[in-house]
Amino acid sequence: MNDDDTTAATGEAGDGATASVPAAATGAGPVLTVADLHVRFGGSHILQGLDFEVPATGVTALLGRNGVGKTTTLKAILGLAPRTGTITLDGKTIQNRATTKIVRDGVGYVPEDREVFGGLTVEENLRLVEPDLGTDTPIVQRLFPDLVPRRAQRAGTLSGGQQQMVSLARVLLRDNRLLLVDEPTKGLAPKLVTEVADVLAEVARSTPILLVEQNLPLVRRIADTVVVIDAGRVVHTGSAADLIADQELTRELLGVAMRREGAA
Ligand SMILES: Nc1ncnc2c1ncn2[C@@H]1O[C@H](COP(=O)(O)OP(=O)(O)OP(=O)(O)O)[C@@H](O)[C@H]1O
Numbered sequence: 337m338n339d340d341d342t343t344a345a346t347g348e349a350g351d352g353a354t355a356s357v358p359a360a361a362t363g364a365g366p367v368l369t370v371a372d373l374h375v376r377f378g379g380s381h382i383l384q385g386l387d388f389e390v391p392a393t394g395v396t397a398l399l400g401r402n403g404v405g406k407t408t409t410l411k412a413i414l415g416l417a418p419r420t421g422t423i424t425l426d427g428k429t430i431q432n433r434a435t436t437k438i439v440r441d442g443v444g445y446v447p448e449d450r451e452v453f454g455g456l457t458v459e460e461n462l463r464l465v466e467p468d469l470g471t472d473t474p475i476v477q478r479l480f481p482d483l484v485p486r487r488a489q490r491a492g493t494l495s496g497g498q499q500q501m502v503s504l505a506r507v508l509l510r511d512n513r514l515l516l517v518d519e520p521t522k523g524l525a526p527k528l529v530t531e532v533a534d535v536l537a538e539v540a541r542s543t544p545i546l547l548v549e550q551n552l553p554l555v556r557r558i559a560d561t562v563v564v565i566d567a568g569r570v571v572h573t574g575s576a577a578d579l580i581a582d583q584e585l586t587r588e589l590l591g592v593a594m595r596r597e598g599a600a
Contacts, residue, residue, distance in 0.1 A: 365427070367392040367514050367544050368413070373421035375405065375412050382408050383419070384568030390514065394560035395536065395545045397576055401591050404565050406548040407448060410516045413546075414438055414445055426513065442513030446520060448548075450503045454492025458483050461491050461502050462509060469509045479535050480505045497528030504535060515545045521554060533558055552592070556580040564589045 366389035373386040382405045390396045398406050411417040415435040423431040430438050439445065452461050462470045470476070471487040480501045486494065491502055500520055507515065517536065521529040529551060536545060537558045549555050555562070559576035572579065572589055580586060 365392065366390055367426060368546065369422075369424045370409075370413065371422040371424075373409070373412055373419055373423070375408050375417050375419045377418075382568060383412065383565075386421070386565065386568075386570055388563045388570050388573060390544060390546050391561060392544055393540075395540045395547050395558050395576075396561045396563060397555045397559035398546055398548050398563050398565070399555070399590060400565040405568065406565065407518055409565070410445065410518055410546070410548060413516060414443060442511065444507040444510060444512035444515045444543075446503050446507050446515065446517045448518040448522065450496075450499050452491040452494075452499045452502045452506075455490060457488050457490055458494070458502055459487040462506055465506050466509045473509060475508055476505050479508070479538060495528075497524045497531065500524065500528070500532055501535070504532070504539075508539060512543050515539065515543055517545055518548045519550065520547075521549065521551050529554060552580055552586070552590075 368390040370386055370388050373383050374381070375383040386409065398409060400406050408417050412419040412421075413423055415431075415433065415438055419431070421431065422429060425438075425441060425443065430441065430443075433441070453464070456464070459470045462473075462476065471484050477484060482498065483501055483505060486498065491499060494502065504517075504520065520532050520536065524532065533554050536547065539545065540558065547555075547559065549559075555576055562572070562574060562576045562579050563570055564572040564579070566589065572585075579589070586592065
């Protein structure tokens, strides 16, 4: 275990000392900055000094080949993976904060495996996060109308796409400064992929999103910026449209060429 592993679990030490003017206060600058981020699992050095920024608006797609460390990057930001490096949210360092505090400070997380409580109803899943907010909340009614008539249905009996909507809705009930969303369309039918993409695009109008997503048509449709990691480092940053328009570069960086057709 390294120094940051222990401090990550203990709370606030160091926040005040390195805080600068919040980007949100100035209206400029990234919402999140990651500098020299390292993650080791046993003898495996998965992230070897990542440096990247998440702009304060729109969708930033975090891309890379299978197993390169995309999920690990999201978990490291949240303090769910042992890491060293500097992570700033609106100009304030957060790498020494406990995960619960990072979430309370506005970093919402939609994990890859959805993690709905199958034995609880849709309504109960939502109210677990904010007891006063459920399917009658305007944001749920507007973005997730299909969940409203299913409020009393047990979440474990929903389709994969509906479970993804519960998972997203639950996070959106809070006021988030930034959303970390991990492969939200994995395993979903094309129509549901489009629905999830629509929700994310709508959410991104008010809340920046760092999105891990393998569906390149979807990335092209909703992402503004891309960050590509390979062999533990950032190997490319830039416009999503430019990367995906460049078949050769896409193949070189991601090992795949963009399908001409694809649901998003
Ligand atoms: N808790 C852990 N302990 C040990 N190794 C881990 C742990 N979590 C992840 N890894 C390893 O770290 C590497 C990166 O995994 P990660 O899930 O972050 O990749 P990814 O880019 O999100 O992959 P995919 O695209 O397949 O979802 C993999 O080799 C994985 O086996």
